[in-house]
Amino acid sequence: MINVLIYPGQSEDLIEVQLMQQNQNKRSTINNSLHGYFQGTDGIYYPLDMESSSEPSIKYGGIAVQSLLGRVPKAQSLTI
Numbered sequence: 760m761i762n763v764l765i766y767p768g769q770s771e772d773l774i775e776v777q778l779m780q781q782n783q784n785k786r787s788t789i790n791n792s793l794h795g796y797f798q799g800t801d802g803i804y805y806p807l808d809m810e811s812s813s814e815p816s817i818k819y820g821g822i823a824v825q826s827l828l829g830r831v832p833k834a835q836s837l838t839i
């Protein structure tokens with residue numbers, strides 16, 4: 760995990776989790792789609808969707824930054 764960013768809104772917050780993916784294989788690999796979620800203190804799960812501006816494949820030794828985005832109600836507190 761590189762960074763967790765919170766973009767405040769009026770009724771909900773947009774949360775972005777940035778991840779770094781490095782290819783350590785001897786050949787190019789295809790980026791797999793990632794899925795994630797946050798769990799609120801009340802036990803409700805909030806899904807995160809993958810957003811990526813990187814190439815569909817990563818070359819040997821290459822690094823790609825992936826982002827997971829999700830919306831969480833304003834009054835919800837999360838453990839990150």
